[in-house]
Amino acid sequence: MKLYGAERGVNPRRVRIFLAEKGVADIEHVNLDLRAGDNLSDEFLQKNPWRTVPVLELDDGSFISESVAICRYFEALYPEPNLFGTTPYEIADIETWSRRVEFDCQVPTSQCFRNVTRIFEGREECSEEWGEISRRRMLEGLLRMERRLEESTFVTGERFTVADIMLTVVLDQALNAIKQPLDEEHYGSLLSWYDEIKARPSYRA
Ligand SMILES: N[C@@H](CCC(=O)N[C@@H](CS)C(=O)NCC(=O)O)C(=O)O
Known part of the structure:
Protein backbone atom coordinates (compact mmCIF):
# COMPACT_ATOMS: atom_id res chain seq x y z
CA MET A 1 0.00 0.00 0.00
CA TYR A 78 -6.29 -3.73 12.38
CA PRO A 79 -9.10 -3.61 14.99
CA GLU A 80 -6.76 -3.16 17.96
CA PRO A 81 -6.26 -0.78 19.60
CA ASN A 82 -9.81 0.31 18.90
CA LEU A 83 -10.11 3.99 17.96
CA PHE A 84 -13.64 4.26 16.51
CA GLY A 85 -15.63 2.60 19.32
CA THR A 86 -16.90 -0.87 20.09
CA THR A 87 -20.45 -0.72 21.48
CA PRO A 88 -23.25 0.90 19.44
CA TYR A 89 -23.37 3.81 21.90
CA GLU A 90 -19.61 4.33 21.94
CA ILE A 91 -19.41 4.28 18.14
CA ALA A 92 -22.17 6.94 17.97
CA ASP A 93 -20.58 9.04 20.73
CA ILE A 94 -17.15 9.04 19.06
CA GLU A 95 -18.81 10.00 15.78
CA THR A 96 -20.67 12.84 17.53
CA TRP A 97 -17.49 14.32 18.98
CA SER A 98 -15.49 13.75 15.79
CA ARG A 99 -18.03 15.68 13.76
CA ARG A 100 -18.13 18.47 16.34
CA VAL A 101 -14.36 18.77 16.15
CA GLU A 102 -14.43 18.75 12.35
CA PHE A 103 -17.29 21.21 11.84
CA ASP A 104 -16.82 23.53 14.83
CA CYS A 105 -13.02 23.53 14.97
CA GLN A 106 -11.26 22.10 11.92
CA VAL A 107 -13.31 23.89 9.25
CA PRO A 108 -12.89 27.42 10.72
CA THR A 109 -9.22 26.75 11.58
CA SER A 110 -8.47 25.63 8.06
CA GLN A 111 -10.41 28.59 6.61
CA CYS A 112 -8.57 31.01 8.89
CA PHE A 113 -5.22 29.51 7.87
CA ARG A 114 -5.93 29.53 4.13
CA ASN A 115 -7.43 33.04 4.04
CA VAL A 116 -5.06 34.77 6.46
CA THR A 117 -1.86 33.26 5.04
CA ARG A 118 -3.18 33.19 1.44
CA ILE A 119 -1.15 30.03 1.03
CA PHE A 120 -3.03 28.96 -2.11
CA GLU A 121 -3.61 32.41 -3.56
CA GLY A 122 -3.93 32.19 -7.32
CA ARG A 123 -5.62 28.79 -6.97
CA GLU A 124 -8.51 29.95 -4.79
CA GLU A 125 -10.13 33.26 -3.87
CA CYS A 126 -8.79 34.55 -0.54
CA SER A 127 -10.53 36.99 1.78
CA GLU A 128 -8.92 38.59 4.80
CA GLU A 129 -12.36 39.34 6.23
CA TRP A 130 -13.42 35.69 5.95
CA GLY A 131 -10.09 34.69 7.50
CA GLU A 132 -10.82 36.85 10.55
CA ILE A 133 -14.44 35.66 10.85
CA SER A 134 -13.09 32.10 10.69
CA ARG A 135 -10.53 32.94 13.41
CA ARG A 136 -13.36 34.02 15.74
CA ARG A 137 -15.32 30.86 14.91
CA MET A 138 -12.21 28.76 15.51
CA LEU A 139 -11.78 30.35 18.96
CA GLU A 140 -15.45 29.72 19.77
CA GLY A 141 -15.10 26.09 18.66
CA LEU A 142 -11.98 25.64 20.77
CA LEU A 143 -13.76 27.17 23.77
CA ARG A 144 -16.45 24.50 23.39
CA MET A 145 -13.70 21.88 23.45
CA GLU A 146 -12.25 23.59 26.52
CA ARG A 147 -15.61 23.12 28.28
CA ARG A 148 -15.63 19.49 27.23
CA LEU A 149 -12.08 18.84 28.44
CA GLU A 150 -12.81 20.46 31.80
CA GLU A 151 -14.99 17.43 32.50
CA SER A 152 -13.34 14.69 30.45
CA THR A 153 -9.77 13.30 30.18
CA PHE A 154 -10.02 12.76 26.43
CA VAL A 155 -12.42 14.17 23.87
CA THR A 156 -14.85 11.25 24.14
CA GLY A 157 -14.28 10.26 27.74
CA GLU A 158 -11.63 8.28 29.53
CA ARG A 159 -9.80 6.78 26.58
CA PHE A 160 -7.93 8.07 23.52
CA THR A 161 -9.92 7.79 20.27
CA VAL A 162 -9.91 9.10 16.71
CA ALA A 163 -11.66 12.27 18.00
CA ASP A 164 -8.47 13.15 19.90
CA ILE A 165 -6.47 12.76 16.69
CA MET A 166 -8.84 15.16 14.96
CA LEU A 167 -8.47 17.78 17.68
CA THR A 168 -4.68 17.34 17.77
CA VAL A 169 -4.17 18.43 14.18
CA VAL A 170 -6.52 21.39 14.68
CA LEU A 171 -4.54 22.61 17.66
CA ASP A 172 -1.27 22.15 15.80
CA GLN A 173 -2.57 24.28 12.95
CA ALA A 174 -3.99 26.98 15.26
CA LEU A 175 -0.87 27.27 17.44
CA ASN A 176 1.94 26.56 14.98
CA ALA A 177 0.71 27.52 11.53
CA ILE A 178 -1.68 30.40 12.35
CA LYS A 179 0.34 31.25 15.50
CA GLN A 180 -2.86 31.93 17.41
CA PRO A 181 -2.05 32.42 21.11
CA LEU A 182 -4.32 30.44 23.47
CA ASP A 183 -4.07 31.61 27.08
CA GLU A 184 -4.10 29.34 30.15
CA GLU A 185 -6.89 31.34 31.74
CA HIS A 186 -9.41 30.56 29.00
CA TYR A 187 -7.98 27.39 27.43
CA GLY A 188 -6.23 25.72 30.40
CA SER A 189 -7.88 22.29 30.13
CA LEU A 190 -7.41 22.19 26.37
CA LEU A 191 -3.70 23.04 26.75
CA SER A 192 -3.22 20.39 29.47
CA TRP A 193 -4.89 17.82 27.22
CA TYR A 194 -2.58 18.94 24.38
CA ASP A 195 0.49 18.40 26.60
CA GLU A 196 -0.67 14.82 27.28
CA ILE A 197 -1.22 14.21 23.58
CA LYS A 198 2.20 15.62 22.64
CA ALA A 199 3.81 13.12 25.04
CA ARG A 200 2.37 10.16 23.08
CA PRO A 201 4.85 8.60 20.61
CA SER A 202 2.24 8.89 17.82
CA TYR A 203 2.43 12.70 18.01
CA ARG A 204 5.78 12.57 16.19
CA ALA A 205 4.18 10.89 13.15
N1 LIG B 1 -11.86 16.00 3.41
C1 LIG B 1 -10.52 15.73 2.96
C2 LIG B 1 -9.74 17.02 2.92
C3 LIG B 1 -8.37 16.83 2.29
C4 LIG B 1 -7.61 18.14 2.16
O1 LIG B 1 -8.21 19.22 2.05
N2 LIG B 1 -6.28 18.03 2.14
C5 LIG B 1 -5.44 19.19 1.97
C6 LIG B 1 -4.15 19.02 2.76
S1 LIG B 1 -4.48 19.05 4.50
C7 LIG B 1 -5.06 19.31 0.51
O2 LIG B 1 -4.78 18.32 -0.12
N3 LIG B 1 -5.00 20.55 -0.01
C8 LIG B 1 -4.53 20.78 -1.32
C9 LIG B 1 -5.16 21.97 -1.97
O3 LIG B 1 -6.09 22.55 -1.37
O4 LIG B 1 -4.72 22.31 -3.08
C10 LIG B 1 -9.87 14.69 3.88
O5 LIG B 1 -10.23 14.66 5.06
O6 LIG B 1 -9.03 13.92 3.42
Whole structure:
Protein backbone atom coordinates (compact mmCIF):
# COMPACT_ATOMS: atom_id res chain seq x y z
CA MET A 1 0.00 0.00 0.00
CA LYS A 2 1.10 3.53 -0.76
CA LEU A 3 0.02 6.59 1.20
CA TYR A 4 0.21 9.91 -0.63
CA GLY A 5 0.48 12.79 1.83
CA ALA A 6 2.08 16.12 2.57
CA GLU A 7 4.38 16.72 5.49
CA ARG A 8 2.52 19.74 6.87
CA GLY A 9 -1.02 18.92 5.73
CA VAL A 10 -3.43 18.40 8.62
CA ASN A 11 -5.47 15.67 6.94
CA PRO A 12 -2.51 13.44 5.96
CA ARG A 13 -1.25 13.90 9.51
CA ARG A 14 -4.49 12.52 10.91
CA VAL A 15 -3.80 9.28 9.04
CA ARG A 16 -0.14 9.16 10.07
CA ILE A 17 -1.04 9.57 13.78
CA PHE A 18 -3.78 6.96 13.38
CA LEU A 19 -1.31 4.47 11.85
CA ALA A 20 1.23 5.18 14.59
CA GLU A 21 -1.40 4.50 17.27
CA LYS A 22 -2.20 1.21 15.51
CA GLY A 23 1.49 0.35 15.18
CA VAL A 24 1.19 -0.06 11.40
CA ALA A 25 4.52 0.69 9.74
CA ASP A 26 4.65 -1.31 6.49
CA ILE A 27 3.23 1.45 4.28
CA GLU A 28 5.13 3.29 1.56
CA HIS A 29 4.82 7.05 2.08
CA VAL A 30 4.88 9.43 -0.88
CA ASN A 31 5.29 13.09 0.08
CA LEU A 32 3.69 15.71 -2.19
CA ASP A 33 4.66 19.36 -2.23
CA LEU A 34 1.26 21.07 -2.20
CA ARG A 35 2.65 24.59 -2.53
CA ALA A 36 4.49 23.53 -5.67
CA GLY A 37 1.22 22.03 -6.98
CA ASP A 38 2.18 18.33 -7.04
CA ASN A 39 -1.47 17.57 -6.29
CA LEU A 40 -2.61 19.43 -9.40
CA SER A 41 -0.79 17.20 -11.90
CA ASP A 42 -2.70 15.04 -14.40
CA GLU A 43 -1.08 11.99 -12.86
CA PHE A 44 -2.40 12.79 -9.39
CA LEU A 45 -5.83 13.66 -10.81
CA GLN A 46 -6.14 9.99 -11.86
CA LYS A 47 -5.67 8.98 -8.24
CA ASN A 48 -8.02 11.57 -6.71
CA PRO A 49 -10.22 13.87 -8.83
CA TRP A 50 -10.57 16.12 -5.74
CA ARG A 51 -6.80 16.76 -5.96
CA THR A 52 -6.33 16.49 -2.19
CA VAL A 53 -4.21 14.39 0.13
CA PRO A 54 -4.20 11.96 1.80
CA VAL A 55 -4.82 9.25 -0.77
CA LEU A 56 -4.27 5.57 -0.06
CA GLU A 57 -3.39 3.38 -3.03
CA LEU A 58 -4.20 -0.28 -2.43
CA ASP A 59 -2.23 -3.16 -3.88
CA ASP A 60 -5.05 -3.91 -6.38
CA GLY A 61 -4.74 -0.38 -7.80
CA SER A 62 -7.83 1.12 -6.14
CA PHE A 63 -7.78 4.35 -4.16
CA ILE A 64 -9.31 5.73 -0.95
CA SER A 65 -9.15 9.49 -0.78
CA GLU A 66 -10.72 10.86 2.41
CA SER A 67 -8.68 10.86 5.61
CA VAL A 68 -11.46 9.48 7.81
CA ALA A 69 -12.32 6.80 5.23
CA ILE A 70 -8.65 5.77 5.20
CA CYS A 71 -8.64 5.59 9.01
CA ARG A 72 -11.80 3.48 8.94
CA TYR A 73 -10.16 1.15 6.42
CA PHE A 74 -7.20 0.63 8.74
CA GLU A 75 -9.51 0.19 11.74
CA ALA A 76 -11.20 -2.66 9.87
CA LEU A 77 -7.83 -4.21 8.94
CA TYR A 78 -6.29 -3.73 12.38
CA PRO A 79 -9.10 -3.61 14.99
CA GLU A 80 -6.76 -3.16 17.96
CA PRO A 81 -6.26 -0.78 19.60
CA ASN A 82 -9.81 0.31 18.90
CA LEU A 83 -10.11 3.99 17.96
CA PHE A 84 -13.64 4.26 16.51
CA GLY A 85 -15.63 2.60 19.32
CA THR A 86 -16.90 -0.87 20.09
CA THR A 87 -20.45 -0.72 21.48
CA PRO A 88 -23.25 0.90 19.44
CA TYR A 89 -23.37 3.81 21.90
CA GLU A 90 -19.61 4.33 21.94
CA ILE A 91 -19.41 4.28 18.14
CA ALA A 92 -22.17 6.94 17.97
CA ASP A 93 -20.58 9.04 20.73
CA ILE A 94 -17.15 9.04 19.06
CA GLU A 95 -18.81 10.00 15.78
CA THR A 96 -20.67 12.84 17.53
CA TRP A 97 -17.49 14.32 18.98
CA SER A 98 -15.49 13.75 15.79
CA ARG A 99 -18.03 15.68 13.76
CA ARG A 100 -18.13 18.47 16.34
CA VAL A 101 -14.36 18.77 16.15
CA GLU A 102 -14.43 18.75 12.35
CA PHE A 103 -17.29 21.21 11.84
CA ASP A 104 -16.82 23.53 14.83
CA CYS A 105 -13.02 23.53 14.97
CA GLN A 106 -11.26 22.10 11.92
CA VAL A 107 -13.31 23.89 9.25
CA PRO A 108 -12.89 27.42 10.72
CA THR A 109 -9.22 26.75 11.58
CA SER A 110 -8.47 25.63 8.06
CA GLN A 111 -10.41 28.59 6.61
CA CYS A 112 -8.57 31.01 8.89
CA PHE A 113 -5.22 29.51 7.87
CA ARG A 114 -5.93 29.53 4.13
CA ASN A 115 -7.43 33.04 4.04
CA VAL A 116 -5.06 34.77 6.46
CA THR A 117 -1.86 33.26 5.04
CA ARG A 118 -3.18 33.19 1.44
CA ILE A 119 -1.15 30.03 1.03
CA PHE A 120 -3.03 28.96 -2.11
CA GLU A 121 -3.61 32.41 -3.56
CA GLY A 122 -3.93 32.19 -7.32
CA ARG A 123 -5.62 28.79 -6.97
CA GLU A 124 -8.51 29.95 -4.79
CA GLU A 125 -10.13 33.26 -3.87
CA CYS A 126 -8.79 34.55 -0.54
CA SER A 127 -10.53 36.99 1.78
CA GLU A 128 -8.92 38.59 4.80
CA GLU A 129 -12.36 39.34 6.23
CA TRP A 130 -13.42 35.69 5.95
CA GLY A 131 -10.09 34.69 7.50
CA GLU A 132 -10.82 36.85 10.55
CA ILE A 133 -14.44 35.66 10.85
CA SER A 134 -13.09 32.10 10.69
CA ARG A 135 -10.53 32.94 13.41
CA ARG A 136 -13.36 34.02 15.74
CA ARG A 137 -15.32 30.86 14.91
CA MET A 138 -12.21 28.76 15.51
CA LEU A 139 -11.78 30.35 18.96
CA GLU A 140 -15.45 29.72 19.77
CA GLY A 141 -15.10 26.09 18.66
CA LEU A 142 -11.98 25.64 20.77
CA LEU A 143 -13.76 27.17 23.77
CA ARG A 144 -16.45 24.50 23.39
CA MET A 145 -13.70 21.88 23.45
CA GLU A 146 -12.25 23.59 26.52
CA ARG A 147 -15.61 23.12 28.28
CA ARG A 148 -15.63 19.49 27.23
CA LEU A 149 -12.08 18.84 28.44
CA GLU A 150 -12.81 20.46 31.80
CA GLU A 151 -14.99 17.43 32.50
CA SER A 152 -13.34 14.69 30.45
CA THR A 153 -9.77 13.30 30.18
CA PHE A 154 -10.02 12.76 26.43
CA VAL A 155 -12.42 14.17 23.87
CA THR A 156 -14.85 11.25 24.14
CA GLY A 157 -14.28 10.26 27.74
CA GLU A 158 -11.63 8.28 29.53
CA ARG A 159 -9.80 6.78 26.58
CA PHE A 160 -7.93 8.07 23.52
CA THR A 161 -9.92 7.79 20.27
CA VAL A 162 -9.91 9.10 16.71
CA ALA A 163 -11.66 12.27 18.00
CA ASP A 164 -8.47 13.15 19.90
CA ILE A 165 -6.47 12.76 16.69
CA MET A 166 -8.84 15.16 14.96
CA LEU A 167 -8.47 17.78 17.68
CA THR A 168 -4.68 17.34 17.77
CA VAL A 169 -4.17 18.43 14.18
CA VAL A 170 -6.52 21.39 14.68
CA LEU A 171 -4.54 22.61 17.66
CA ASP A 172 -1.27 22.15 15.80
CA GLN A 173 -2.57 24.28 12.95
CA ALA A 174 -3.99 26.98 15.26
CA LEU A 175 -0.87 27.27 17.44
CA ASN A 176 1.94 26.56 14.98
CA ALA A 177 0.71 27.52 11.53
CA ILE A 178 -1.68 30.40 12.35
CA LYS A 179 0.34 31.25 15.50
CA GLN A 180 -2.86 31.93 17.41
CA PRO A 181 -2.05 32.42 21.11
CA LEU A 182 -4.32 30.44 23.47
CA ASP A 183 -4.07 31.61 27.08
CA GLU A 184 -4.10 29.34 30.15
CA GLU A 185 -6.89 31.34 31.74
CA HIS A 186 -9.41 30.56 29.00
CA TYR A 187 -7.98 27.39 27.43
CA GLY A 188 -6.23 25.72 30.40
CA SER A 189 -7.88 22.29 30.13
CA LEU A 190 -7.41 22.19 26.37
CA LEU A 191 -3.70 23.04 26.75
CA SER A 192 -3.22 20.39 29.47
CA TRP A 193 -4.89 17.82 27.22
CA TYR A 194 -2.58 18.94 24.38
CA ASP A 195 0.49 18.40 26.60
CA GLU A 196 -0.67 14.82 27.28
CA ILE A 197 -1.22 14.21 23.58
CA LYS A 198 2.20 15.62 22.64
CA ALA A 199 3.81 13.12 25.04
CA ARG A 200 2.37 10.16 23.08
CA PRO A 201 4.85 8.60 20.61
CA SER A 202 2.24 8.89 17.82
CA TYR A 203 2.43 12.70 18.01
CA ARG A 204 5.78 12.57 16.19
CA ALA A 205 4.18 10.89 13.15
N1 LIG B 1 -11.86 16.00 3.41
C1 LIG B 1 -10.52 15.73 2.96
C2 LIG B 1 -9.74 17.02 2.92
C3 LIG B 1 -8.37 16.83 2.29
C4 LIG B 1 -7.61 18.14 2.16
O1 LIG B 1 -8.21 19.22 2.05
N2 LIG B 1 -6.28 18.03 2.14
C5 LIG B 1 -5.44 19.19 1.97
C6 LIG B 1 -4.15 19.02 2.76
S1 LIG B 1 -4.48 19.05 4.50
C7 LIG B 1 -5.06 19.31 0.51
O2 LIG B 1 -4.78 18.32 -0.12
N3 LIG B 1 -5.00 20.55 -0.01
C8 LIG B 1 -4.53 20.78 -1.32
C9 LIG B 1 -5.16 21.97 -1.97
O3 LIG B 1 -6.09 22.55 -1.37
O4 LIG B 1 -4.72 22.31 -3.08
C10 LIG B 1 -9.87 14.69 3.88
O5 LIG B 1 -10.23 14.66 5.06
O6 LIG B 1 -9.03 13.92 3.42
